[in-house]
Amino acid sequence: MGCPPPLLLVSMANPMSFKQLFDLSGRTALITGSTRGLGFSYAEGLAEAGAHVIVNGTRAEGVAEAVSKLTAKGHKVSGQHFDVGSEASIVEAFAALDAQGLEIDILINNAGIQFRKPMVDLGVEDWQKVLDVNLTGSFVIAREAAKRMIARGRGGKIVNIASLTSAAGRATVAPYTASKGAITAITRTMAVEWAPHNIQSNAIGPGYILTDMNQALIDNKEFDAWVRASNPSGRWGKPEELVGAAIFLSSSASDYINGQTLYVDGGWLAQL
């Protein structure tokens, strides 16, 4: 792999055009859970911005399909299927990426699962499964990525995926809420711990977005009507509407932004 330019590009010593602030050429980005939904949109957006993207999911065939869709559009793409809920699987995947010479400059910790049940009926096993994927997985992947970014000394970008539930309570989604609240907290810790290495860690908090994860809610007329009525924008969000925030937080445009959560929710949280 050629050596990409240092990530911190805007300075008096090294001026750049503001038009280049969002350019990701020469960067490599791992986006977990990117075979479909929001992750696929992030992968497509970052690839269009010039990055070499690494697509991930648990299913090898899902990864191969996403890789071929993005390759057909002329993007630089690799695939790595692994389960973010398993530390062993993550460590093995990073060893495979090292062996291929793929050095990650940008990590989007996007893979996540949902599990709906009233708390009084919720077992620890189901609680733990959500936390393993959404929270522990994000920590382990960020640890592996940051270790390598620090050793290379070129800085990097970590974008964790939070949710409206990081900031607001919703019934029947306790483990998801716990995981996403903790994501904003650990994003701040990553920011503080890794800022001296020129690694910026931020989070995106999507609102209600039209993806497979929400299919049952989209199909539920009452819930669909509630989403529309409760949102100042009067509608669900589309996966492509999250891409601008992902490119921003992955690029030099956000080099002095650290530890923040950017909500992309049509204004839902603003009215609480």
Ligand SMILES: NC(=O)c1ccc[n+]([C@@H]2O[C@H](COP(=O)([O-])OP(=O)(O)OC[C@H]3O[C@@H](n4cnc5c(N)ncnc54)[C@H](OP(=O)(O)O)[C@@H]3O)[C@@H](O)[C@H]2O)c1
């Ligand atoms: N959609 C929303 O309204 C919304 C709102 C707030 C936050 N979010 C967050 O945004 C992220 C993406 O959500 P989405 O709606 O796009 O989800 P989705 O449509 O359900 O897609 C999930 C993606 O994650 C992968 N995945 C699931 N479990 C995995 C695991 N253990 N290891 C690796 N990959 C895994 C899936 O691939 P495989 O099928 O191959 O496993 C798929 O590519 C999640 O963190 C979610 O919590 C979504």
